Amino acid sequence: MPRQLSLPDAPAPAGPALPPRAAALLDSPEAGEFFATGLWYEVLIGHALPAGDVPLFAADPAGTVLLPLLRQKGRLRSLTGPYSLAWRPLAAAGADVAAIAAAGRALAPLLRGGAPVTLELLDPAEPVLPPLLSGLRSGRVLAATFDHVGNWHERLADGAGWEAYLAARPPALRTTITRKLARAGRTHRFSVADSPGQALEEAIAAYEDVRARSWKPQEPFPHFDAALLRAAAAARVARVGVLWSLASGRADAAQYWILDHARAGQGESGPRRATVLKLAHDEAARSASPGTVLTALMIRHLIERDGVRVLDFGRGDDAYKRLWAGSRRQRIGLVLADPLSPAGAVALARQWAGPLVRRLRRR
Numbered sequence: 001m002p003r004q005l006s007l008p009d010a011p012a013p014a015g016p017a018l019p020p021r022a023a024a025l026l027d028s029p030e031a032g033e034f035f036a037t038g039l040w041y042e043v044l045i046g047h048a049l050p051a052g053d054v055p056l057f058a059a060d061p062a063g064t065v066l067l068p069l070l071r072q073k074g075r076l077r078s079l080t081g082p083y084s085l086a087w088r089p090l091a092a093a094g095a096d097v098a099a100i101a102a103a104g105r106a107l108a109p110l111l112r113g114g115a116p117v118t119l120e121l122l123d124p125a126e127p128v129l130p131p132l133l134s135g136l137r138s139g140r141v142l143a144a145t146f147d148h149v150g151n152w153h154e155r156l157a158d159g160a161g162w163e164a165y166l167a168a169r170p171p172a173l174r175t176t177i178t179r180k181l182a183r184a185g186r187t188h189r190f191s192v193a194d195s196p197g198q199a200l201e202e203a204i205a206a207y208e209d210v211r212a213r214s215w216k217p218q219e220p221f222p223h224f225d226a227a228l229l230r231a232a233a234a235a236r237v238a239r240v241g242v243l244w245s246l247a248s249g250r251a252d253a254a255q256y257w258i259l260d261h262a263r264a265g266q267g268e269s270g271p272r273r274a275t276v277l278k279l280a281h282d283e284a285a286r287s288a289s290p291g292t293v294l295t296a297l298m299i300r301h302l303i304e305r306d307g308v309r310v311l312d313f314g315r316g317d318d319a320y321k322r323l324w325a326g327s328r329r330q331r332i333g334l335v336l337a338d339p340l341s342p343a344g345a346v347a348l349a350r351q352w353a354g355p356l357v358r359r360l361r362r363r
Contacts, residue, residue: 065132
């Protein structure tokens with residue numbers, strides 16, 4: 001039977017300790033994918049889950065595959081929240097196709113017989129998925145796929161720097177950046193905080209101040225950003241950019257990025273990547289385009305100072321993202337269910353019938 005490594009108690013503000021068996025399969029902040037690290041899950045569990053939701057780390061007895069899950073109102077789903085940008089099953093380094101399929105068979109009893117399980121924010125090219133789903137099928141758990149969210153990103157060509165990146169942007173954005181950067185050099189000051197200390201605390205305060213003056217709705221978990229930035233800065237993977245007005249001394253825009261490594265394959269670390277998690281600007285300063293200016297300054301900093309080769313704009317198809325990034329990929333979701341249970345049969349039929357219904361409606 002699969003092992004359920006749960007965290008049933010409310011976590012302490014500093015973040016809970018993950019079960020040792022779970023921690024062994026998580027990525028490291030220095031070389032892995034950020035949303036597969038213990039750092040990420042500790043902050044998510046400690047600061048961004050609704051009351052009553054229970055994290056559950058399910059592993060097969062051999063410890064080959066780990067599923068970070070969430071028990072929510074009696075149902076299981078991927079351990080994700082409103083700030084998650086990616087999720088995937090975690091496999092032990094060096095695990096082959098046969099071992100992963102065997103893990104799927106062993107995990108099937110956990111997912112079989114009850115309510116359907118929903119997994120979100122998956123990369124359809126994730127190499128663990130085919131053998132894992134094959135093993136689940138042999139354990140009588142079927143999967144139905146659905147489109148979840150889009151993800152815009154830009155991979156820089158080998159040797160390309162800021163100028164090459166800028167040259168590849170749409171003409172209107174290039175013109176705006178050139179003009180607004182020249183003006184901002186006289187009216188604003190740019191800073192980046194990347195390690196614990198006074199500069200980071202000032203940047204966090206500036207971000208929260210700007211966000212309160214921005215167009216964005218109230219945060220569902222108002223302590224999340226500060227907790228994530230302090231933890232990520234301690235691991236040296238946070239970059240918080242602030243555009244300060246020289247006239248008022250206050251920030252007109254603020255945003256933060258997380259550094260990690262895009263995945264080259266199962267267990268393989270790829271090029272350095274920067275992902276923007278949050279950005280905000282003061283609507284009262286809109287004429288100066290502070291958000292555009294700060295994004296340009298941050299990207300230049302990330303390319304020139306941090307050696308970033310991939311820029312990631314997170315989840316969603318907001319119109320501005322296609323100006324800054326030229327490629328889109330589809331994140332998918334999965335509904336896992338037992339076809340012999342009434343609830344499972346209905347959930348699978350609904351997912352499988354959805355594309356056909358949409359095609360018929362378009363005719």
